[in-house]
Amino acid sequence: MTEIVPGITLIALVSDAPGTKELKELSLAINTADGVVLVVGCSHPGIERIVEAAVAVNPKIRLIVGGFHLVVAPDDIIAKAVAALKDTFKVENVAPGHCTGEPTFAALKQAFGNRYLYAGLGTSLPLGPSTSAGERRGEGPVLQQDDLIYNHLSEAGPPRRSLWRSSGAKFTIKSFAILKTGYRIGHV
Numbered sequence: 001m002t003e004i005v006p007g008i009t010l011i012a013l014v015s016d017a018p019g020t021k022e023l024k025e026l027s028l029a030i031n032t033a034d035g036v037v038l039v040v041g042c043s044h045p046g047i048e049r050i051v052e053a054a055v056a057v058n059p060k061i062r063l064i065v066g067g068f069h070l071v072v073a074p075d076d077i078i079a080k081a082v083a084a085l086k087d088t089f090k091v092e093n094v095a096p097g098h099c100t101g102e103p104t105f106a107a108l109k110q111a112f113g114n115r116y117l118y119a120g121l122g123t124s125l126p127l128g129p130s131t132s133a134g135e136r137r138g139e140g141p142v143l144q145q146d147d148l149i150y151n152h153l154s155e156a157g158p159p160r161r162s163l164w165r166s167s168g169a170k171f172t173i174k175s176f177a178i179l180k181t182g183y184r185i186g187h188v
Contacts, residue, residue: 035062
């Protein structure tokens with residue numbers, strides 16, 4: 001671990017899990033007056049190992065946000081991870097993202113209740129002492145099915161298309177979604 005500035009520590013771990021062996025990953029522990037806000041990437045070394053390192057900064061973990069890398073994990077591994085976060089490490093709030101996986105989202109929602117925070121694209125999460133009454137907890141985006149238009153452009157399909165941003169920079173995309181409101185979501 002390396003404290004890069006007072007109160008902000010980088011946690012560097014190496015995965016020993018099959019499929020990600022020797023993959024290096026950084027996590028960020030922000031030590032607030034109310035406990036650590038732990039920002040993880042994809043948790044390849046294991047969410048429990050990352051949290052175990054973070055408790056050396058401060059044993060009180062206020063919030064974990066990011067991917068938990070349990071998207072293909074069997075139920076027993078998910079249950080073990082959820083129990084460790086809730087019961088062993090006494091994590092206050094979780095805001096799981098991208099690679100956590102639907103079964104783990106459900107298990108975390110069940111275990112953490114209103115301490116599960118939705119962490120989808122565009123979500124802002126407070127770092128202060130209390131959470132806002134208007135904060136979305138445990139639900140997906142507020143979109144109706146007809147609000148979202150999805151288009152997947154595969155390698156084998158039609159030629160790639162490009163989107164232009166106002167700066168004039170060109171981005172080649174493989175998949176994207178467009179909301180009726182005009183926002184673009186996707187992998188560029």
